[in-house]
Amino acid sequence: MALLTVKDLSVHYGMIQAIKNISFEVNEGEVIALIGANGAGKTTILHTITGLVPASAGVIEYEGPCNSNLLKTPPHEIVSLGMAHVPEGRRVFAELTVYENLKLGAYTRKDKNEIEEMLNNVYKRFPRLEERKKQAAGTLSGGEQQMLAMGRALMSCPKIILMDEPSMGLSPILVSEIFDIIKEISESGTTVLLVEQNAKKALSIADRAYVLETGKIVLEGKASDLLNDESVKKAYLGE
Amino acid sequence: MTNVIEQLINGLRTGSIYALIALGYTMVYGIAKMINFAHGDIIMVGAYLLYVFIDIFKLPIILSVVLTIVMCSLIGVFIEKVAYKPLRKAAPLSVLITAIGVSFFLQNASLLIFSANPIKFESIIKVNAVHIGNVSIAGITIVTFIVTSIAMVLLTSFIKYTKTGYAMRAVSEDKGAAQLMGINVNRTISITFAIGSLLAAIAGILFLSQYQSLKPTMGALPGIKAFVAAVLGGIGSIPGAMLGGLALGVIESISKAYISSQLSDAIVFSVLILVLLVKPTGLLGKNFIEKV
Numbered sequence: 084m085a086l087l088t089v090k091d092l093s094v095h096y097g098m099i100q101a102i103k104n105i106s107f108e109v110n111e112g113e114v115i116a117l118i119g120a121n122g123a124g125k126t127t128i129l130h131t132i133t134g135l136v137p138a139s140a141g142v143i144e145y146e147g148p149c150n151s152n153l154l155k156t157p158p159h160e161i162v163s164l165g166m167a168h169v170p171e172g173r174r175v176f177a178e179l180t181v182y183e184n185l186k187l188g189a190y191t192r193k194d195k196n197e198i199e200e201m202l203n204n205v206y207k208r209f210p211r212l213e214e215r216k217k218q219a220a221g222t223l224s225g226g227e228q229q230m231l232a233m234g235r236a237l238m239s240c241p242k243i244i245l246m247d248e249p250s251m252g253l254s255p256i257l258v259s260e261i262f263d264i265i266k267e268i269s270e271s272g273t274t275v276l277l278v279e280q281n282a283k284k285a286l287s288i289a290d291r292a293y294v295l296e297t298g299k300i301v302l303e304g305k306a307s308d309l310l311n312d313e314s315v316k317k318a319y320l321g322e
Numbered sequence: 323m324t325n326v327i328e329q330l331i332n333g334l335r336t337g338s339i340y341a342l343i344a345l346g347y348t349m350v351y352g353i354a355k356m357i358n359f360a361h362g363d364i365i366m367v368g369a370y371l372l373y374v375f376i377d378i379f380k381l382p383i384i385l386s387v388v389l390t391i392v393m394c395s396l397i398g399v400f401i402e403k404v405a406y407k408p409l410r411k412a413a414p415l416s417v418l419i420t421a422i423g424v425s426f427f428l429q430n431a432s433l434l435i436f437s438a439n440p441i442k443f444e445s446i447i448k449v450n451a452v453h454i455g456n457v458s459i460a461g462i463t464i465v466t467f468i469v470t471s472i473a474m475v476l477l478t479s480f481i482k483y484t485k486t487g488y489a490m491r492a493v494s495e496d497k498g499a500a501q502l503m504g505i506n507v508n509r510t511i512s513i514t515f516a517i518g519s520l521l522a523a524i525a526g527i528l529f530l531s532q533y534q535s536l537k538p539t540m541g542a543l544p545g546i547k548a549f550v551a552a553v554l555g556g557i558g559s560i561p562g563a564m565l566g567g568l569a570l571g572v573i574e575s576i577s578k579a580y581i582s583s584q585l586s587d588a589i590v591f592s593v594l595i596l597v598l599l600v601k602p603t604g605l606l607g608k609n610f611i612e613k614v
Contacts (some may be wrong), residue, residue, distance in 0.1 A: 133501075134501070135501065135502070147494075150520050157506075157508045158501045158502075159501050159504050159505055159507070160504070161503065161504075162503065162504035163504055167502075169504045170498070170499060174496055174498070174499040174502075175496065175499075176491065176495045176499065178491070178493050178495060178497065179492070179495070183488060183491075186488060187488055187489075187492050187500075187503045188503060189504045190485070190488070190489065190504045190505055191503075191504035198574055224394075227487060235503075239503075239504070299449060
């Protein structure tokens with residue numbers, strides 16, 4: 084069943100059309116990768132879904148507790164529909180402590196026991212965060228900030244989690260660690276929409292993928308097929 | 323020696339009022355990234371409201387104080403909705419000019435209603451002076467210290483421990499990321515204006531109790547001095563506004579007593595120039611480079 088359906092989406096930045104009539108869907112339980120070069124429009128798509136950037140045309144349907152067109156939902160109400168967004172560049176609140184960042188992740192949650200339980204889950208998944216819970220988030224390393232951004236998103240108990248370039252700027256060991264965690268998150272039942280420049284890693288954990296080029300989807304299919312596709316190999320896998 | 327101590331105490335009294343007002347400037351700057359130059363005039367609005375409730379409607383003092391604070395809060399929120407919210411995406415200069423416009427509007431509205439003649443007002447604070455050795459501390463000074471201390475402790479705990487406080491800090495750092503957490507940015511900005519205006523109303527009541535006279539421009543000078551205090555402490559920083567306010571009050575009072583009472587305002591504003599030249603981020607402001 085499609086959890087998220089994007090239909091004929093267009094986005095403009097002033098005169099420039101960044102997204103050109105894109106359609107795709109994300110089914111419940113899947114890991115979907117959006118891959119493509121810098122400037123292809125991957126981040127813009129995620130920003131449009133969670134309302135940080137307005138769309139100029141199209142529909143984004145989301146099968147949450149109530150069927151909704153996300154383009155007509157105020158941005159701050161989207162997270163309570165069960166959608167969390169780990170933004171590009173982590174964007175943790177640098178002056179707040181790790182603990183405060185995580186609490187903000189559960190901002191829309193009211194049940195104190197549930198928040199406590201999620202906090203314990205996040206600490207279990209990312210023991211480093213518990214060690215540093217009283218530290219300002221700005222003092223963490225890049226990898227730790229990425230973990231904090233992911234933990235913060237998990238605090239809202241999302242049905243679907245959007246991740247934007249989680250591997251950016253991290254060492255190869257950390258990249259593998261982050262992708263293992265994404266796999267774990269997916270295995271625990273959360274749907275994942277992943278935007279990545281590291282196409283190889285992304286395709287290795289994704290079920291299906293869409294390849295973007297200058298605002299258009301040029302290729303789509305099963306991730307395992309795309310991994311072996313000659314044009315993808317040439318353009319994105321450096322083979 | 324006694325004289326020096328008394329001057330210091332006077333300075334801290336005026337300074338704590340500046341600090342209350344500076345908190346409004348700094349919080350609004352932190353969250354909405356704008357200098358609300360109409361903020362000082364909320365002091366005047368608060369003073370006139372108190373006068374109307376007590377001397378014209380003859381309401382009990384406590385009720386009048388509460389009504390004044392609540393109404394100033396609402397007026398602050400209303401001003402933000404009407405004048406600043408439509409300019410959320412406009413250039414900073416447009417917002418600044420609008421704020422100056424709102425300031426003129428408030429001053430001229432009260433000029434229209436109450437005329438330019440100063441109105442006498444009998445202080446609502448009737449506490450006897452306290453003598454410690456040779457030093458005497460006026461009742462209004464003691465009340466000012468107590469009220470401002472309570473207000474600052476409450477504000478600091480509110481920002482540090484409540485959910486709304488978390489939201490305010492998140493919005494001041496990164497509006498987009500705050501939205502992704504489910505925070506309603508517009509509501510958070512409204513709350514900030516409400517709190518800032520509430521503090522300005524308290525400052526207005528204390529100010530009126532000290533000087534016992536009302537006129538439409540009475541908020542302008544303390545407003546602008548509190549702005550200097552906020553910059554001195556580091557605009558955007560809450561402890562900075564408190565420290566900046568107290569420091570400025572003491573500088574003003576000492577220069578009035580020992581340098582020249584005519585030059586004291588000039589000295590206070592030289593502090594602004596000096597801070598901008600030497601440490602533009604202020605005493606407690608952070609040295610950060612804005613990312614492009």
